Amino acid sequence: MNVPLLDLKAQYRSIRSEILAAIEATCEEQGFVLGPRVAALEQAVATYVGSAYAVGVASGSDALLLSLMAMGVKAGDEVITVPFTFFATAGAISRLGAKPVFVDIKAETFTMDPDLIERAITPRTKAIIPVHLFGQCAEMEAINEIAKRRGLRVIEDACQAIGAARHHIRAGALGDIGCFSFFPSKNLGGFGDGGMVTTNDQALADSIAMLRVHGSKVRYVHEAVGINSRLDALQAAVLSVKLRYLDRWTEGRRTNAARYEQWFKEAGLDDRVVLPKTETGNFHVFNQFTIRAQKRDELRAYLKDKGIGTEVYYPLPMHLQNCYRDLGYRKGAFPVAERASEEVLSLPIYAELTEDQLSYVVQTIGEFYRRH
Template sequence: MIPFLDLKAQYSEIKPEIDAAVARVVSSGQFVLGPEVAAFEERFAHFCNTVHCRAVNTGTSALHLALLAAGVGPGDEVITVSMTFVATTAAILYSGARPVFVDVDPVTWTMDAGLIEAAITPRTKAILPVHLHGLMADMDPIMAIAHRHGLVVIEDAAQAHGAEYRGRRAGSVGDLGCFSFYPGKNLGAFGEGGAVVTDRPEFARRVALLRDWGQEAKYDHAIAGYNYRMDEIQSAVLNVKLDYIERWTEARRSLAERYDALLSDFPFGRPYPPGHARHVYHVYAVRMAGRDDALKLLRDAGIGAGIHYPVPVHLQRAYAELGYRGGDLPVTEMLAKDFLSLPIYPEMPPEGANKVVATLGRAAAWQPSAAVRNLERPRSGMSWSHSRRAS
């Protein structure tokens, strides 16, 4: 058996430290927004190379509060992508704004910066790129467009803890960065958790108020807010795990390199991060025809595999009122049909990748879809825009 993710193995590795941290919180009798939260905020801001961090209860809450702190509200539009988890879209709708989807790049699978300006209207307030699978979006052109048009940039970095773009950490390039600490994330809590990072003190202050009922002091409510506070136990767990995140990230990257080598002769599309990017491989996805048959083959062999994501947000029934139809985002829709996520986690033995690929090898006779067949590997160090033209 090779699970898609093994959180029990991770816990076994750090059990004494985790147990001591949890016991410390229980003994303290302080469970919400206490010293563990404060310590985590300081440490995670440092990890992201930002000045401020405000911890919240979920990644969705982080997105919601970042949007509100940036002044996004009813009547506004936020440009984002549909190849993401639905929380990205939900947070925009929670703020009262409308999501406007642009397509993704066929090589990096992140926001196609070349499509943004055509989507800007007088109602556009923000751009919300998603760092998919652990690879940051093409941030330099996104930031340049935002500056030209006076827009705020909010990074959805829920899958990108420690990822880098031209030497800059995820969350530090845009005006605000949002993270999830859902248990399966590269840095995961023992429950729910999230955070907003920023260099701008006014945004940090606004998020801090909004997460705690708008209170400046107890029972002194300056603004209407929410109960989005992170609890002390989750922060204590995350403080322990922060000591291991870099080692775990390098283990993921090593497994990804192994997959790359083992899959090099197969007719599958693989991740091709540009040379100036640090991909942290929250997900290792391939693109292939007959994806659903391959998924069954893997699961029948006791190998955990998944799809991120089989139905893009713009085609989900829950968001039909947004008015999108099949064909509106052709690259996103193509990827949703081709993506197959393979097991990858720090504790996975290297030989596990061999078994995964050997099982996929039974599908070697399958022909790649036209989209995969036409996908060429970009040369090392290529920019996103050059990679896209090479596809």
């Protein structure tokens, strides 16, 4: 049996006619950059997230960068984030000449440990970027309390977490700003790059809308040095169709996660595999179903041989990347993140998986551990 890590073709087949109609209509309009289709998607995402404003940008990476720019982060400033994340989280900080300051994650959820934030704050700290990793929100009430007390801004890296919630408030409406990615592998994925920033702060929304078009409100008049980071209308057309199905796909992912949990326990694999834990108060959308596995690399190779796709997110924490040597961190600085990087393995979780495919994944993992 073949079980790919992600099967975008299966998703596309289910909505093909709607997608092609939306693309054709956009082509007939011949308006491809920003415009009414992007504005409509911005309004739809703001409504979905529960924020007052949403601003479409070219990628999730740019969403992070523009958010920091709008908050006035500059060279010499510090921004607190986690070492166990995709590079864009720290990279956006560095691109402005600011310094990423890392704090470790919680072992159970892979999200920022709020208990470690205070000791990382210095007079140069300007903001905190918690990451809602793998589709689960960080402990935002604790993070927000620290930020408010210390006069800091909070940017949610929600690039993997559209639809996730904490205490019934959705990701993107929990901090000062939320950043989303529409990379094709996300739960809401486009046909290329794309991103969105959400906020309840009109001044921040207006600033990001200006900065995404080279710092211009009026054509050829520039208020600031911005960048070119505009969401295009074709992506907005595709995403507007897909957004209507997002909750259905999310429930499919959650159902598959529940099946995995049941079947792993029934197979007696609890002592070899640590399943994802959902924090109390969280609504998990499972952008990834990430286990901790003994003999992870051997297991991954075995699954590949059996036709099962997997991925390791992330094999090398940020503080151990070559480009961050000058930050002065050494191996052992963030033991929870380092251990996670050695143990995590993401399994197929998308909504279109069949029960037979899910069962095959669990059975094959069971076979591996019986032989090892």
